[in-house]
Amino acid sequence: MFFEKVVEPSGILQHxxxxxxxxxxxxxxYNVATKYHENVVPFEGNHExxxxxxxxxxxxVVxxxxxxxxxxxxxxxxxxxIPFVLFRSAVAYPKFIFKTKRAGVIYENSAKGVDFVxxxxxxxKNDSYITENYPNIIDNIKAMGGLEKRIPVGFSFYKTNYDFKVKTVTFSRLKYPSKKDIFLYFNRGVFDExxxxxxxEEDGRIHIISN
Ligand SMILES: C[S@@+](CC[C@H](N)C(=O)[O-])C[C@H]1O[C@@H](n2cnc3c(N)ncnc32)[C@H](O)[C@@H]1O
Incomplete structure (x- = not known):
């Protein structure tokens, strides 16, 4: 879905x-990427x-x-x-993404979020004292739903096809932003290209206006 809905339409595969x-x-x-592009360089052990x-x-970079x-x-x-499309948590979008020209953000419906371990x-498992003394602890936490958390996700990008600014914004419950001095302002309607x-500049808010 990430490649089909975001990466390919963004135009970034032209590089x-x-x-x-x-x-x-x-x-x-990586396997999906190789279906879309002939020259994909994966991670080969160098953390830099x-x-x-x-x-x-x-x-x-994708x-x-x-x-x-x-x-x-x-x-x-x-x-x-460097043009990029990155999958990211939408809990805290940094302000510089909105400030930077030719940058954009795409949300798929993030109301429910995605489960992450x-x-x-x-x-x-790495703590022998806990595993020896509390052998059922992982099963118990799992039963309570504590091993995973839900995070609203989005995609940040800086790309080459400048027509592709904001594709779709369909979330119904807004979690962004977490910092008190940044606000999102919505007025109405469906948000698309x-x-x-x-x-x-006056109220420091990010405004998204449907046309
Ligand atoms: C969110 S996962 C995504 C994995 C990959 N995209 C996939 O689909 O399987 C991020 C991965 O980056 C690895 N990682 C963390 N820091 C790294 C670094 N500096 N360089 C390369 N990989 C790193 C983590 O171990 C983790 O496997």
């Missing part, structure tokens, strides 16, 4: 090389490979990076003028 610095050659996402941009003539690194990655690619199970999105 010679598609760098996927967080997906190894066995990952499902998301920064190795000078090795390529005409490179764009991936599902760790959410904890999203803002750093996006800011770096804006600064270096957030690593609790791994920590428990023809919608206008801008940051109002």
């Amino acid at each position: 010679d090389t598609l760098l996927m610095p967080f997906s190894n050659s066995e990952s499902p996402l 490979s998301w920064l190795l941009l000078d090795n390529y003539q005409d490179v764009a 991936d599902n990076p760790p959410f904890s690194m999203s803002a750093k990655i996006e800011q770096t690619y804006f600064d270096k003028r 957030w690593g609790l199970e791994k920590h428990i 023809s919608s206008t999105i801008y940051e109002d």
